[in-house]
Amino acid sequence: MRARIEDVAREAGVSPKTVSRVLNNEPNVRDEMRQRIVAAVQALGYRPNPSARSLASNRAFLVALLYDNPSPHYVMEVQQGALEACDAHQYSMMVRPLVSGAADFVERVDALISQFRLDGLLLTPPICDHAALLDLLRTRDIPWASISPKNYTEGVGATLDERSASCEMVQHLASLGHRRIAHITGHPKHGGNVWRLRGYRDGLEQAHLAYDPALVVEGQFSFDSGVAGARRLFALEHRPTAIFGANDDTAAGVLWAAAERGLQVPKDVSVCGFDDIPLSRQVWPALTTVRQPSQDMGRIAAMQLLRTIKSGKPGQMVSVPYTLRLRQSTGPAPRRIRP
Amino acid sequence: MRARIEDVAREAGVSPKTVSRVLNNEPNVRDEMRQRIVAAVQALGYRPNPSARSLASNRAFLVALLYDNPSPHYVMEVQQGALEACDAHQYSMMVRPLVSGAADFVERVDALISQFRLDGLLLTPPICDHAALLDLLRTRDIPWASISPKNYTEGVGATLDERSASCEMVQHLASLGHRRIAHITGHPKHGGNVWRLRGYRDGLEQAHLAYDPALVVEGQFSFDSGVAGARRLFALEHRPTAIFGANDDTAAGVLWAAAERGLQVPKDVSVCGFDDIPLSRQVWPALTTVRQPSQDMGRIAAMQLLRTIKSGKPGQMVSVPYTLRLRQSTGPAPRRIRP
DNA sequence: CCGTTGATTGACAGCGCTGTCACGTTCGGC
DNA sequence: GCCGAACGTGACAGCGCTGTCAATCAACGG
Numbered sequence: 141m142r143a144r145i146e147d148v149a150r151e152a153g154v155s156p157k158t159v160s161r162v163l164n165n166e167p168n169v170r171d172e173m174r175q176r177i178v179a180a181v182q183a184l185g186y187r188p189n190p191s192a193r194s195l196a197s198n199r200a201f202l203v204a205l206l207y208d209n210p211s212p213h214y215v216m217e218v219q220q221g222a223l224e225a226c227d228a229h230q231y232s233m234m235v236r237p238l239v240s241g242a243a244d245f246v247e248r249v250d251a252l253i254s255q256f257r258l259d260g261l262l263l264t265p266p267i268c269d270h271a272a273l274l275d276l277l278r279t280r281d282i283p284w285a286s287i288s289p290k291n292y293t294e295g296v297g298a299t300l301d302e303r304s305a306s307c308e309m310v311q312h313l314a315s316l317g318h319r320r321i322a323h324i325t326g327h328p329k330h331g332g333n334v335w336r337l338r339g340y341r342d343g344l345e346q347a348h349l350a351y352d353p354a355l356v357v358e359g360q361f362s363f364d365s366g367v368a369g370a371r372r373l374f375a376l377e378h379r380p381t382a383i384f385g386a387n388d389d390t391a392a393g394v395l396w397a398a399a400e401r402g403l404q405v406p407k408d409v410s411v412c413g414f415d416d417i418p419l420s421r422q423v424w425p426a427l428t429t430v431r432q433p434s435q436d437m438g439r440i441a442a443m444q445l446l447r448t449i450k451s452g453k454p455g456q457m458v459s460v461p462y463t464l465r466l467r468q469s470t471g472p473a474p475r476r477i478r479p
Numbered sequence: 480m481r482a483r484i485e486d487v488a489r490e491a492g493v494s495p496k497t498v499s500r501v502l503n504n505e506p507n508v509r510d511e512m513r514q515r516i517v518a519a520v521q522a523l524g525y526r527p528n529p530s531a532r533s534l535a536s537n538r539a540f541l542v543a544l545l546y547d548n549p550s551p552h553y554v555m556e557v558q559q560g561a562l563e564a565c566d567a568h569q570y571s572m573m574v575r576p577l578v579s580g581a582a583d584f585v586e587r588v589d590a591l592i593s594q595f596r597l598d599g600l601l602l603t604p605p606i607c608d609h610a611a612l613l614d615l616l617r618t619r620d621i622p623w624a625s626i627s628p629k630n631y632t633e634g635v636g637a638t639l640d641e642r643s644a645s646c647e648m649v650q651h652l653a654s655l656g657h658r659r660i661a662h663i664t665g666h667p668k669h670g671g672n673v674w675r676l677r678g679y680r681d682g683l684e685q686a687h688l689a690y691d692p693a694l695v696v697e698g699q700f701s702f703d704s705g706v707a708g709a710r711r712l713f714a715l716e717h718r719p720t721a722i723f724g725a726n727d728d729t730a731a732g733v734l735w736a737a738a739e740r741g742l743q744v745p746k747d748v749s750v751c752g753f754d755d756i757p758l759s760r761q762v763w764p765a766l767t768t769v770r771q772p773s774q775d776m777g778r779i780a781a782m783q784l785l786r787t788i789k790s791g792k793p794g795q796m797v798s799v800p801y802t803l804r805l806r807q808s809t810g811p812a813p814r815r816i817r818p
Numbered sequence: 819c820c821g822t823t824g825a826t827t828g829a830c831a832g833c834g835c836t837g838t839c840a841c842g843t844t845c846g847g848c
Numbered sequence: 849g850c851c852g853a854a855c856g857t858g859a860c861a862g863c864g865c866t867g868t869c870a871a872t873c874a875a876c877g878g
Contacts, residue, residue, distance in 0.1 A: 482833060483833095483834060483835085484834065484836095485834080485835095495834090495835080495836090496835095496836075499835070499836060500836095502835095503836085528833085528834055528835070530834080530835090531833070531834035531835040531836085532834080532835055532836075533835090534833090534834080535834075535835040535836040535837075536835075536836050537836090537837095538839080597845090609828085618834095649848085680846075756819070
């Protein structure tokens, strides 16, 4: 049978309660005692029983990562980062795929919280912008951290300056001589979509290019919406010479539609995306994109969440850096446009 | 405060222990009583406290999904399926990315098991074939279920007849007139690799084609290994007219290398993969591949695991069906080979 | 030197549930 | 109708930990 707190206490010659204090980093324990107990824990290979802990303390030492996201790579990256942070703080993490559009979405989350007595939630887009859910969490006084929420000036979590990144991307295209730069937007419910679109407009402005609504089509952050959007754009009388997809899946769809139409990338049309998922290197030609450190964002958001849970004081919204990844899908604007 | 088992008992006019019996589907409760208690549970919206349950019963109602897999899509599919099954049976599931090659791999899993008192494990390739880990599980008497293990004639879990599927794929290529059909294998540690390679040889045999070792190069189930393998194959004096990648990532690498070399697919070379991940539709041309119902496999494996845990008697190894997905990356063999 | 304060430690109950066992009831076989 | 076995139910302890509160002790000011 495994060592219990009582065994550690006996080994260290103290009471179980004092061992508990050390394990939970509570104050008012002498240093010498603390070390003695740590040594005993080591010696016995003691690990607290999570069930007993949470039963007695009415905390679960458990957070949940909620997602409703079509991009498995993104979710896996976030998940991995968050898991690292939770492990480091002796918390466990459960993951839950959810359908944020479902009628009973908020109830389901509520059930999750009360069933597992979750200490906090980690929210990914678009869930992090779900007003009704956030209301519930505020009411229930459940801490949460968001990854890339629409409103990144407040709250707790990790964010990336998507607006500036998009702006830079458009400027890059403009610097290659492109004058008709199209944008296929993301899913209207995602916060990222708003900022990427604004960044696109910022970029046009900086390059002294007029904004043309015909060159902006609505997408959904998906491959298929990239194909559909690109088909529409390619069918325009005055075709764009560059297409900026709101994410890499969308941009991959654009590449596919270009191949379908017999257009060469980047000779006939430049294409770029956002996120730098593996797909962006696995298509031909490899996509120019914005690298988003999703795993770091997962880790940081989880850290901030745990800090919030432990201290009771809200953590920060941390902004992480992006980088432009220039690959083969963008090149000089064509002189003349082939049909 | 939330309802406790005692409240339900009072509501139903019975003892807490009887409620517990009903909740745990134990025998020896009269039907009338059972219904009365179920009604009380409903009325109060009662949900058992998992911590108290597992503390008292020394079971955790918790299984873990272990993976060490480079394909996020695959893992997410399996994860989602497994989660469905666990939810249905009131178990929770934790997911753990691990490095199966690490020196302390087995110890880490051992620590996980004892830390969380896991009731069982769900293993994906290549972890499901890790001999030392399986030894540990047998010693510790921990049930597990495997997804696509190398040895699918015994054990518990879900499997797919990869050998027959590969064989069919090669026959499909042969029927298109291909005579020099190459294979880029998977990671040597994965069980799938063995069966896919055997199926490749079966297919050659059925089509009365000689096995040529020069046409088989070692891969790793990764995009990069597909690129590298294809470069080697394209450099052969007598180039293959079709390349069968051991999975879709590998095949996507082949497509990329073909584009790099200026070869057209399928005019100059046919390419096919295995798994039918989204990537296979997102590359140009869309990949001919074998559809593997990963989500179903995750669900089925989890179901079998839970059955094993609950009954004590081992569940089954369930074989799920595959389907060939013929898309645009395969076509008639070229008459003459362009350099 | 004494009372007061705050730091340090331990005794004890109890978190919400299930395992064990005891007790009463029903059933089948003769 | 009697007996043993199987069924149905409840009393009670205790899983391993932490919250509460009381006890002890050192430090300090007057």
